[in-house]
């Protein structure tokens with residue numbers, strides 16, 4: 001990230017500080033609107049190609065304790081009753097969705113996220129998974145993934161996750177340094193994480209993902225490298241390395257973060273660069289802008305084969321065109337458009353109880369949205385795109401003429417190379433891929449959303 005072989009004199013700070021989306025969809029979520037409701041979504045679902053598989057995302061917004069860096073939609077739950085009610089509604093929403101599908105469909109990928117999905121009781125998790133199997137043909141090789149919190153993962157839950165056939169578990173490690181953990185209100189020593197990981201492996205869950213964060217309060221290159229070293233002893237299959245996005249005007253909990261202890265831009269870049277180098281040196285392939293995977297992991301294989309995709313959860317091997325989002329605030333997509341569920345759990349629950357698809361907003365895709373979304377996904381996943389090739393594939397000659405003047409400074413500053421109509425990110429451009437992708441985002445100028453900085 002810090003070496004600039006192509007353009008030693010360019011000042012890239014202006015790009016690093018640019019507030020741009022993470023492009024887990026196009027158009028991005030801030031451009032969804034309330035003109036899309038449950039009736040529109042019902043029509044989109046009934047029009048799905050029944051021969052194509054779908055994937056499922058199940059959201060559990062509850063946590064036992066708040067992490068101060070968290071920007072997720074989460075609720076604190078000291079008692080189990082609200083979580084039990086939530087699980088009941090989650091199952092009702094799955095039944096409702098299934099009724100709107102053209103027929104019983106094949107499921108290729110399932111992911112539980114949150115919040116903390118393991119805040120559910122083992123029985124509620126099993127009952128929900130059994131319902132999914134009752135309503136969908138779950139492919140034998142389907143990926144079944146679940147986010148887990150080592151601080152609250154019980155032996156009983158570990159055993160049940162294994163028995164239910166989950167194939168991948170994710171852990172938010174973030175950083176092991178005790179001072180950093182205290183500042184972010186997430187105390188989880190390495191022994192606690194090792195016990196959860198080894199327990200799940202022993203229960204039959206074959207693959208593990210670890211998330212790390214740089215740019216946290218009191219964090220340094222040394223603390224992060226020490227964290228990476230400790231993680232490597234546990235040999236996870238994938239790492240995600242995210243920059244902490246300090247947006248207290250949006251994520252109120254972040255007001256608890258001591259701002260004077262946050263590393264500056266150069267320190268953030270040094271941390272990201274050092275951690276990425278350590279992971280590469282340990283034999284992990286770098287995938288896209290922020291993922292690392294063992295060369296044998298399906299994500300690395302997909303990247304090598306040009307088959308990597310991006311959805312609301314980040315980089316994925318999931319090829320399904322339809323992602324059914326279930327749970328309060330869940331985001332989903334169909335070939336016709338993107339949708340988001342009602343965020344407030346009470347309103348979401350009442351909509352489901354009333355037999356309505358609990359949609360708050362969404363966006364129907366125009367042909368140009370689909371084309372530009374494809375270009376942005378190519379850049380984010382492969383680091384290159386052939387603009388004329390896209391024009392031919394989408395029967396849209398000269399579609400990018402207006403974008404060329406905006407690309408010129410990025411080429412001049414060494415972020416991009418252009419050969420004919422082929423755009424390719426340079427090594428210094430790769431960490432700034434979001435800035436390049438934003439050139440093709442026609443919604444960005446008009447949006448009121450505030451995004452995190454590019455690095």
Ligand code: SF4
Pocket residue numbers: 062063065066067070071072074114115116149172
């Ligand atoms: S980071 Fe995860 S565990 Fe922590 S509060 Fe947010 S959703 Fe809950």
